[in-house]
Amino acid sequence: MTDNPYLPHIATVKDIREETGGDRSVRTFTVEFNDRKIASEFKYKPAQLCMISVFGRGESMISFASSPTMGHTLQFAIMRMGRVTSILHYLNVGEKMGIRGPYGNGFPVDDWKGKNLVFIGGGIGIAPLRSAYMYALHNRQNYKDITLIYGARTSGDLVFRDELDKIAKSGDAHVELSIDNPEDSWNQFVGFVPANVKRIAPKVENTVAITCGPPIMIKFTVKELIDLGFPPSTIYTTLENKMKCGIGKCGRCNIGPVYVCTQGPVFSVDQITRLPNDF
Amino acid sequence: MRESLSSGAVRTFIGWEQGSNSFRARPAFFRNPDEADGAIFSPACSPCLVRMVIEDLHYPLDGPDDRRPLGIVVRGCDDKGIIELIKDRRICREDVVIIGVDCPGVVDWKKARGRLENEGISYDDLANGELIWKDRKVALKTSEKEINFNPEKILMNKCLECEGHTPRIYDVLIGEEDKNRNLAQHPKAVLDIEERTPDEKWEFWEDVFSRCIRCFACRNICTYCYCEECAVDPTTLAISEDTSAAEKANRPEWVGRDSTVPSNAVYLMLRAYHGSGRCINCEECDRACPMGLPLRLLNRKVRKDAKTLFDYEAGNRVEDPPLFSHYCDTDPGDFIW
Amino acid sequence: MVAAARSRKFLPKEHIQNFIQQLMSYGELIAPKREEDVVALRSISSPDEIEKDFMQTSNNLRTVVEPQNEILLNFTDSLKPSVIERLPPKDRKIVLWCRPCDARALSSLDDNFIDESIPDPYYQRRRESTIIIGLGCNRPFPFCFCGSVGGDPFSTDNLDILTTRMNEGYIFESLSKNGQKLEEYLGEILRDGSPEELSEAAEIQEKANELLPRKAPNPEEIVADLRGLFDAPFWKKWGDKCIGCGICTYLCPTCWCFDMTDIETRGKGYRIRTWDSCQFPLFTLHSSGHNPRPDKASRVRQRVMHKFSFHPTNFKGRVACVGCGRCTELCPMDIDLISILKDIAEAGEQ
Numbered sequence: 024m025t026d027n028p029y030l031p032h033i034a035t036v037k038d039i040r041e042e043t044g045g046d047r048s049v050r051t052f053t054v055e056f057n058d059r060k061i062a063s064e065f066k067y068k069p070a071q072l073c074m075i076s077v078f079g080r081g082e083s084m085i086s087f088a089s090s091p092t093m094g095h096t097l098q099f100a101i102m103r104m105g106r107v108t109s110i111l112h113y114l115n116v117g118e119k120m121g122i123r124g125p126y127g128n129g130f131p132v133d134d135w136k137g138k139n140l141v142f143i144g145g146g147i148g149i150a151p152l153r154s155a156y157m158y159a160l161h162n163r164q165n166y167k168d169i170t171l172i173y174g175a176r177t178s179g180d181l182v183f184r185d186e187l188d189k190i191a192k193s194g195d196a197h198v199e200l201s202i203d204n205p206e207d208s209w210n211q212f213v214g215f216v217p218a219n220v221k222r223i224a225p226k227v228e229n230t231v232a233i234t235c236g237p238p239i240m241i242k243f244t245v246k247e248l249i250d251l252g253f254p255p256s257t258i259y260t261t262l263e264n265k266m267k268c269g270i271g272k273c274g275r276c277n278i279g280p281v282y283v284c285t286q287g288p289v290f291s292v293d294q295i296t297r298l299p300n301d302f
Numbered sequence: 303m304r305e306s307l308s309s310g311a312v313r314t315f316i317g318w319e320q321g322s323n324s325f326r327a328r329p330a331f332f333r334n335p336d337e338a339d340g341a342i343f344s345p346a347c348s349p350c351l352v353r354m355v356i357e358d359l360h361y362p363l364d365g366p367d368d369r370r371p372l373g374i375v376v377r378g379c380d381d382k383g384i385i386e387l388i389k390d391r392r393i394c395r396e397d398v399v400i401i402g403v404d405c406p407g408v409v410d411w412k413k414a415r416g417r418l419e420n421e422g423i424s425y426d427d428l429a430n431g432e433l434i435w436k437d438r439k440v441a442l443k444t445s446e447k448e449i450n451f452n453p454e455k456i457l458m459n460k461c462l463e464c465e466g467h468t469p470r471i472y473d474v475l476i477g478e479e480d481k482n483r484n485l486a487q488h489p490k491a492v493l494d495i496e497e498r499t500p501d502e503k504w505e506f507w508e509d510v511f512s513r514c515i516r517c518f519a520c521r522n523i524c525t526y527c528y529c530e531e532c533a534v535d536p537t538t539l540a541i542s543e544d545t546s547a548a549e550k551a552n553r554p555e556w557v558g559r560d561s562t563v564p565s566n567a568v569y570l571m572l573r574a575y576h577g578s579g580r581c582i583n584c585e586e587c588d589r590a591c592p593m594g595l596p597l598r599l600l601n602r603k604v605r606k607d608a609k610t611l612f613d614y615e616a617g618n619r620v621e622d623p624p625l626f627s628h629y630c631d632t633d634p635g636d637f638i639w
Numbered sequence: 640m641v642a643a644a645r646s647r648k649f650l651p652k653e654h655i656q657n658f659i660q661q662l663m664s665y666g667e668l669i670a671p672k673r674e675e676d677v678v679a680l681r682s683i684s685s686p687d688e689i690e691k692d693f694m695q696t697s698n699n700l701r702t703v704v705e706p707q708n709e710i711l712l713n714f715t716d717s718l719k720p721s722v723i724e725r726l727p728p729k730d731r732k733i734v735l736w737c738r739p740c741d742a743r744a745l746s747s748l749d750d751n752f753i754d755e756s757i758p759d760p761y762y763q764r765r766r767e768s769t770i771i772i773g774l775g776c777n778r779p780f781p782f783c784f785c786g787s788v789g790g791d792p793f794s795t796d797n798l799d800i801l802t803t804r805m806n807e808g809y810i811f812e813s814l815s816k817n818g819q820k821l822e823e824y825l826g827e828i829l830r831d832g833s834p835e836e837l838s839e840a841a842e843i844q845e846k847a848n849e850l851l852p853r854k855a856p857n858p859e860e861i862v863a864d865l866r867g868l869f870d871a872p873f874w875k876k877w878g879d880k881c882i883g884c885g886i887c888t889y890l891c892p893t894c895w896c897f898d899m900t901d902i903e904t905r906g907k908g909y910r911i912r913t914w915d916s917c918q919f920p921l922f923t924l925h926s927s928g929h930n931p932r933p934d935k936a937s938r939v940r941q942r943v944m945h946k947f948s949f950h951p952t953n954f955k956g957r958v959a960c961v962g963c964g965r966c967t968e969l970c971p972m973d974i975d976l977i978s979i980l981k982d983i984a985e986a987g988e989q
Contacts, residue, residue, distance in 0.1 A: 027760050029711045029899075029910075030724055046546045078714040078722075078910075079903030105926040109551035119720055238929070264931065265923050267899050267915075270757045274896035275915070275922055278931075279869075280949035299869040301941070302931045321973040323781065328973035329880050349972055353882060361934050363879055411968075412676050415694075415781065425852035428781060513674060515698075515707060518919075519884035523971045537885075537919035543928040550926065559900050559913040560708045590971035592697055592886050594677035 028270050031076045031121025033057045036114055037096060042182040049147055049182050050112055051088060051100045054120065062095045068129030069158045070151040070261060070289055074269045075099065075111065076121030083107040084266040084284070087125070088150040090157035097122075100150035100182060126269045128289050130155045130233065130259065139168040141225045143244050145216045145236025146175050149182050151261050151288075152235050160195050170225055174201035174216040178209055199223055217243035220251075227252045233259045245292055255293035262288050262295070262302060278302050307335045307373075312399050313364045315373035316354045317341040324431040324442065325414050329354050331363060332373075343375065343476075345433045345440040348408045348458060350584050351375060352383030356528045359392060371397050377405035378480065379460060381469030382582035382617020383525035389624055390580070392528055395471075402469040404477025406438035407453065407461035410589065414456055421449050460585040463487075471620075485615070492602045507567070513593045514566040516559075520587040520597050521573060526580035526616075534569045574600035579608045579625025582617040648822065648829040649836055651808040658828050659686040659735075665824055666731030666770070669703060671696050680737065689735070694780040695963065699741040699892035703734055704748060704765045709912045711761065711899070716906050725909070727764050733821070736774040736802070739794040740785045740961040744892030746797060747950065747959040751895050761912070770817050773798040774809075777843050779851045782964025784977065787855035790961050792847035803840045810840040855977045856984040858947065858958045864987025865948040869940070873982040878936030880972045885916035887942065887966035887974070893959040896922075917941050943979055 038053035056062040069090055074082045089098035103112050114120065132155060140159055144152045152171075159166045171190070175181045181200065191198035201212040201219045212219045217240065225232070232253055234244045241260055248258050264276040264283045271285035279299040281287065290298075307315060319330035319340050327346040331354075332338050351374055357363075358372060376384060384400065387393045418428065423442065431444040440456055442449045454462060466483035468475060495503060518535055521527045531540035534557045541550060557568050574581075574597075581601040588598045608614045611634065614625050650658055662668050663683065671690045672681040678693040680702060713723040745766070752762035776783070776792035785791060795801055799818035803810040811829055813822045822829065832840070888894045898915035902908045915922060918938050924930045932938050950959040960976075967975045 026758070027724060027726070028757050029759075029761075029912075030722060033720060033722070046548065076910075078720045079901050079906065079908050081901050082899065103547045105547055105550035106553075108926075109547050118718060121720065121722065263925075265925055267897070271754075272751055272757075272759060272895075273898070273915070274751070274917070274945075277945070277949065279944075280952040301869075301937070322967050322975040322978070326973045328975075331876075331879055354879075357879070357882065357935075361879075416676075418781070425781065425850075429852065513679070515889055515914075517885040517889045517916075519882075519886050519971055522882040522884040537916075537921045539921050539924060541924070541926075541928045545928060558902055558911075559898050559915070560902075560911055561913070562708060586971070590884070590886070592677075592890055592969045593679070594675050594697075596675075 028123065029268075031074070031082075031123045032061055033119050034097070034122045036116050036118050036120065039114070039116055042100065042184075043180050045179075047102055047104065048112065049100055049102045051098055051182075052111070052114070052120075053089075053096050053098050054122070055096045056122070057119070065095075065097075065125075067091050067097075067125035069132055069154040070127070071125035071129040071154075072127045072269065072284070072288065073097075073099070073122050073124030074126070074266075075101075075107075076123070077107055077110045077114075078121060080110045081107045082121075082123075082267070082269075083111070084126070084269055086127075086151040086261070086288070087154045090154050090161060092158055092161035100147065100153070102147045123269060126284055128285075128287060130289050132158055135159075135231050136165045137229075138166065139170075139226070139228075139230040140166055141170045141172065141230055141232045143216060143220055143232065143234040143236075144171075144173045145240040145244075146180065147182065148234075148236030148240070148261075149173055150235075152233060153183060155233060156196065160190070163195060167229070169196035170199070170223075171196055172199045172201075172216065172219055172223060172225075174203070174212075174219060176203050178202050178206055215243070216240050217247045220244055220247045224251060227257075231257050231259065235261050249292075255296065256291050258292040259289060260292065260295070262290055264302060307332060307338055311370065312373040313368045313370040315341075315375075316351050317373075317375045318343065318347040318349070318351070321346065323428045324433050325409055325411055325428065341375075343403055343405075345407065345409050345435060347377075347405075348410070348589065350380055350383065350523075350525060350586050352380050352387070352525045352584075353523055353586070355384070355387060355393060355398065356525070359528065360530055371399050373399045373401065375401050375403060376469045376472065377403055377408075378464065378467045378469055379405075379582070379584055381471050383584060384469075384471060385617045385620050386526060386580055386582060387528070388620050389622060390528075395620070400469070400472045400474075402472030402475040402477075404468050404475075404480065406435050406467060407440065407457045407464065409433065409440060409456050410458040412589075412594070417451075417455055421451070423449065458585055458589065460583060463489075488606050488609075489602050491596075491599055492606055495599065495603075508563060510595050511563045511566040511570065513595060514561060514570060515593060516561045516566060516569065517592065519590040519592065520570075523586045523590045524573075524577070525582055525584055525586065526577050527573070534572045570597065570600060574604050577601055578604050579612075579614050580616050581605055647832045647837055647840075648811040648813075649808055649832040650802070650811045650829055654808070654828045655691075656686050658825065659683075659689060661825055661828060662733050662735060665821065666733045668733050668735060670735040680734065683735075695738060695965065696741075697890065697965075697969075699890070699963075699965075700734065700737055700745055700769075700771070701748065701892060701895065703732060703769055704745065705752070705762055705895055705897070705914075706765075707914045709761055711910045711912055713909045714903075714907070718906065726760055729764055729768050732765075732769045734769060734771045737771060738963070739773050739775060739792065739796070739798065739801070740783075740790055740963045741892045742771050742773050742798045743785075743790050743794050743796040744961045744963075746957065747893040747954075748895050750950070750954040750957065750959075770799045770821060771797065772800040772802060772818075772821075775801060775803045775844060776847055777804060779847065780964065781852055782968040783851055783962060784853040784855050784964060785962035786848050786851045787853075788858050788958055788960050788962045792851070793844040803843060805836065805839060805843070807836075810836060853964070853977060855962065856980050858960070859956075860987065861947050861980055861983055862951050862956070862958065864983050865944055868983060868986055869944070871983075871986050873979075873986065874940040875936040876982075877974055877979055878934060878939045880974055881918070881935040881939055882972060883918055883920065883935055883938070884971065885914075885918055886969050886971065888916040888918055889914060890965045890969055892961060892963055892965075893946065917945070939974070939979075943976070943983075947980075947983075 034054040042049040088100040276283040315332040318327040467480040673690040752759040946959040
């Protein structure tokens with residue numbers, strides 16, 4: 024992106040949406056680069072990552088929640104976890120952040136043309152998935168059936184809830200939501216996401232499954248998918264690791280010989296089985 | 303050692319095994335009686351094993367359900383480290399089974415390395431020789447010759463000021479008890495610096511602080527540095543899944559990751575202060591420092607102050623309360639009354 | 640090791656003072672300096688500071704091309720930030736008398752930092768502006784094993800000039816364009832080496848390899864063996880002895896891992912790159928509390944496998960170890976890399 028990959032570009036916050044509350048709250052930030060030229064020339068792939076800077080506090084590697092089909096503005100769904108993300112949550116519209124990127128390999132959305140897509144998300148894992156399913160929905164003719172299976176602990180923890188309801192109503196994709204425990208006005212599935220996957224039993228033929236969420240959810244979801252007959256090369260997920268430089272130089276995000284920031288974060292399950300158990 | 307391992311009384315015995323050459327030994331963990339044959343005790347045994355007890359607290363050597371005590375080999379200087387750990391309630395006396403040994407002194411590799419040529423020690427001798435004590439002095443035995451060393455030129459500095467060759471607490475003692483325990487005098491090196499002018503002092507210490515590379519070896523090898531998360535070591539952080547975002551966000555950063563003089567000064571000085579009344583003068587910090595910094599001077603100064611201000615010695619008696627954890631009517635209090 | 644085509648001059652010992660002064664006028668001079676028991680490569684401000692009799696320096700070329708503290712950028716106001724790039728100056732630096740193994744190690748650092756698609760301008764500037772004068776090892780040191788990993792006490796890799804110490808001075812051999820230019824600059828300080836001097840030097844160079852005190856198992860076999868040894872039991876054996884300091888990684892000439900942190904006072908400050916170590920618990924600790932390498936065994940494994948498996952996999956088989964022996968010699972608990980390699984070789988046979 025620049026001659027010096029360590030220099031962030033300044034972007035302004037255009038919109039902030041509070042998705043969930045609590046200590047680990049989630050906010051979706053819509054940002055735009057200050058520099059017009061960069062804003063118009065910036066290209067990225069679904070589920071690539073950016074290092075977001077709060078100057079004086081540090082950087083945090085966040086995946087795109089927006090799809091490149093959504094114009095000049097970029098969206099990031101950020102969960103409040105620690106030092107940098109807590110300060111990010113204090114930002115107001117009009118304030119600035121630094122952005123370096125795009126990093127990572129992104130989802131191979133071109134390889135998936137002509138296939139059925141099943142997205143399975145848990146909690147904040149929906150963010151990188153949204154980057155991909157919005158891309159698919161905006162290129163609807165390139166893909167066959169699109170299914171979104173998404174769950175969170177409580178209905179208050181569901182991110183992009185309104186948007187998902189709209190997608191369901193439009194009929195462009197089949198949406199199945201779930202929460203862990205029963206709630207009064209909840210009439211969809213109650214239980215863990217892998218259980219929902221088992222119940223829905225998406226068909227295997229000509230289908231790609233993409234899953235993202237807490238490690239334990241991914242583990243059991245993948246198990247359910249394999250049990251349903253999905254070959255490991257058709258199941259994709261994103262791995263995460265602590266990152267600092269984002270460009271494969273600081274040496275910390277490796278899993279065996281592979282750096283998650285440059286050769287990941289997207290991996291297919293058969294790629295993962297060939298990596299050492301270092302994550 | 304064989305006995306306690308075969309009877310199953312001890313889960314792991316911490317001792318020494320032969321290291322990368324005849325002058326070096328490293329910690330080893332013996333878990334069954336046959337392994338005990340690999341245990342050695344020779345002038346090469348410089349690393350202080352008390353550190354391994356602390357490592358076991360953070361990274362268990364054995365399974366979590368194994369409640370048997372640890373075994374450890376302890377020299378005259380190490381017993382103070384065990385006593386301090388008991389005083390600070392990190393371990394109980396019953397958690398360790400102690401084999402005390404009579405130690406005439408161990409070598410300092412940095413000194414030895416400089417003597418190899420002078421003493422005519424070839425690399426073959428270095429690899430295949432055996433370091434022994436002869437008449438309580440260190441000697442290198444090879445197939446062809448025996449080289450006797452001048453203690454001052456080969457032993458660790460603390461051995462030259464040995465307070466007592468055998469430990470005061472033990473379950474079994476190998477060798478004869480050393481009845482002539484003498485407490486260390488105030489080290490001349492500290493007095494020498496105390497007498498300098500402030501500018502001279504800062505010139506000396508600024509040079510030391512500028513050479514520190516913040517490898518944290520001094521902290522990681524120290525017998526009193528058992529904190530999992532250290533205020534002045536930013537590479538440590540004790541969090542779990544349940545730690546709130548607010549707590550992580552608000553953790554103060556006392557020292558940065560950079561190795562500039564101000565940051566190094568804060569790290570080194572605060573670490574020494576936190577050792578007040580706990581430093582046992584084991585010299586491990588000096589031995590470990592790859593840049594040859596005189597770190598022990600800071601700790602010895604604090605030890606001296608603890609003695610002169612509070613008449614306190616670390617590692618003396620298990621019954622002593624920790625220095626800064628208790629209040630005594632005779633403590634200096636001019637500012638208050 | 641002695642190429643016939645190299646220009647071979649002689650630096651008489653009477654000229655050394657002058658030689659050093661000339662170097663100091665050619666650029667910033669970094670040379671071995673005694674600091675009590677230890678000798679380190681430091682910036683030199685006067686010729687008397689230089690130590691001529693030393694084994695290895697505690698630090699290595701990493702301090703020159705990837706310094707421990709490097710400010711990447713300044714920012715003037717965290718809320719309305721304007722970012723000011725802080726590239727290092729292009730001023731010429733001369734490293735005098737680094738050991739050939741340390742120069743050889745630069746290849747591993749170049750592998751990591753020099754990349755056309757994502758360049759690292761900080762490293763690149765420093766690397767390109769540094770001239771390296773090596774000092775061969777007439778008699779290698781107690782922990783050396785460079786010969787086992789493709790090196791040699793008189794290796795010429797990444798050196799601009801190689802010097803060989805003799806009784807009356809140094810043989811001085813230029814190996815690159817930059818070396819040639821410096822040799823011309825030095826002019827009369829150097830003279831042609833006499834045939835006797837050159838043949839004596841050749842003898843020293845050839846004998847040095849035989850004097851290496853230690854041998855490690857064949858690195859190619861280690862790379863192959865490691866493929867199946869990720870879960871081997873001996874990692875815990877070594878991890879238990881480890882105290883988790885950063886010495887092995889901070890003093891290793893092929894290590895490069897770094898951290899990036901922001902320092903700020905009232906809105907103004909800088910982002911700084913500092914050395915980091917895979918041996919520290921925080922290195923891979925996630926904000927969620929999960930740590931992929933939660934114990935010392937996994938971290939010791941990472942260090943060894945990175946150098947003998949992951950790096951060779953990514954960079955055409957280059958093993959990221961030059962046999963300097965510092966990790967073993969300086970380890971406070973004497974964790975011996977060669978012993979670990981022997982464990983790997985033994986386990987690999989089964």
